[in-house]
Amino acid sequence: MSLPHLADPAGRYRTMRLIRSFEELALEWVRSGLVVGGTHPYSGQEAVAVGVCAALDPADQLTSTHRGHGHVLAKGADPGRLLAELLGRVGGLNGGRGGSMHAADFSLGILGANGIVGAGAPIAVGAAWAARRRGEPTVVASFFGDGALNQGVLLESLNLASIWRAPVVFVCENNGYATTLPAASAVGGSACGRAAAFGIPAETVDGMDVEAVRAAAERAVRRARSGGGPSFLECLTYRFEAHHTMERRFRLTYRTAEEVASWRERDPLASSPVAGLPEAAAIDREVVELLSTAAEFALTSAEPDPATATDHLYASGLRPRSGAAL
Amino acid sequence: MTLLSYAKAMNRALADALEADPAVCVFGEDVGAGLAGLTLGLQQRFGAERVVDVPLSEQAFTSAGIGAALNGMRPVVELQIPSLLFLVFEQLANQAHKFSLMTGGQARVPLTVVVPGSGSRSGWAGQHSDHPYGLFAHVGIKTLAPATPTDAYGLLSSAVRDDDPVVLFAPAGALGVREDVTAPLVPVPIGEARIHRPGSDVTVVAVGHLVHQALAVAEELADEVSVEVLDPRTLYPLDRSALVESLGRTGRLVVVDDSNRFAGFAAEVLAVAAEECRLLAPPRRVTRPDGAVLPFARALDRALQPGPEQLRDAVRAVLK
Known part of the structure; x- marks a missing residue:
């Protein structure tokens, strides 16, 4: 059974709209200082998270990245609790302990966004290995960007997944830049070439087309679930915003305005089969309402008590020694 | 048996x-x-x-x-x-x-x-x-x-x-x-130190294989000093109460630790003793040197590891 909220084009459009609007609100909250630190906006890449998650079952799992809001929302996390997490509130997904870069909801199989590029891939392989050992049909989707293509641990993970025939779908979101470094000047060979070298079936798909991503992801998930081992998808996409919210202050010039504009013309929301229909306008209004409720939840959620700052440091309940003078 | x-x-x-x-x-x-x-x-x-x-x-x-x-x-x-x-x-x-x-x-x-x-x-x-x-x-x-x-x-x-x-x-x-x-093998709780040899003059905190070295030195010096050998077993979380209790009895501390000296494990034991105990003499530690890289030649490799002579000297030093 696939994720019910992504079962049809309208549901997929709705979730893409939710992610876009969520990111716009998050940006606003970063600018106003409500969100401390910053975020890595997912705007522009929505078709990848939604297309891949549309191929997953509720019990399937994923590992995410520093740019993780889209993956977390697509898998079904509550937007109010994700917003509360960005605010560091008690009602956040992680109780305010993780923030934007570590958002997780284990009850939905979201094994966490991760602040280290490429770090999620081996975790996905191990999770998939364990699930298969336990006789569960779980498939694990591992999201990462083109920057991770040059992390050694990602290559080790491809190999491990291959020899274990682990039920993993590796999803490379190639948005053209590892922060400011163009993939064209950073990636020797190719993304799919890396997967092929480890005997993993790989395909490149239009990451701005949610239905194309979904179709490719369904092939990959089917292969994984039937014991055919891992697959690799390179999704060609683009981030409409800066790498992170700090970047906006510096007015960087590594991308031309023309380039950004040309990708904005390929907005995945506009190319959805639902776009332009009266249904889409209704969905847009519904998402505004949903986010308003989510924002209300987040803003009214309590601030954590500083006395609880080391809670959860150890699963066993060990309390660390205080840093204060005795 | x-x-x-x-x-x-x-x-x-x-x-x-x-x-x-x-x-x-x-x-x-x-x-x-x-x-x-x-x-x-x-x-x-x-x-x-x-x-x-x-x-x-x-x-x-x-x-x-x-x-x-x-x-x-x-x-x-x-x-x-x-x-x-x-x-x-x-x-x-x-x-x-x-x-x-x-x-x-x-x-x-x-x-x-x-x-x-x-x-x-x-x-x-x-x-x-x-x-x-x-x-x-x-x-x-x-x-x-x-x-x-x-x-x-x-x-x-x-x-x-x-x-x-x-x-x-x-x-x-x-x-x-x-x-x-002789007894059945059982789990040992994490975070509990073990006193291998009770003593009243000096506490020697020894880590890992160096426990055996400390026991040998304690035996060798038995006629001149009563050495307590405390093995933390768990380095983190450290059993601070066992350490503090032992130092309450002896008032003197030597740590023997096969890791690098600067910001090493022994440094933390000394810090705990300084913060939580009243020692009768400045504590000593026997460790590898700061930032040690062990050289290949046997004599050089040995030269950088804590040895029994150094431990003996340290025990005598805290007695002065």
């Missing part, structure tokens, strides 16, 4: 853990063959799906252990060489250790990393001879260094059952230790 070796005790602890809990599994290089001794015979007994030979990809298989732990397994990762811990520091310090807090308690990572043969093995030179337990203690990972076969059995058993990541250093210098075992 059975004479049990340290290496055999570790092997038995792992076998008993695999037997007791189907969630326990082992990832490591050459674990099928049992090259490091720890897993000898275990793949034949429990199968290649539970005692898993992995390719030379320490970072990936350590993190795969994390992923498996997140999905309910209790993986034991074997690293044959202590310096491989530097390769997987990211996986342990930045991933495994942080998951519980960062997820607000949603995740637990019951992962055990074992180094069978840490520290110098004589003649394995710069990149195979480190004892970096202080690094793991510093970041807050539960860090164990058993000295005896029964403690090796007991602490490895507890590590596998613990819900947090644990790194266990089995010092090369202790692997050959044998012990008459």
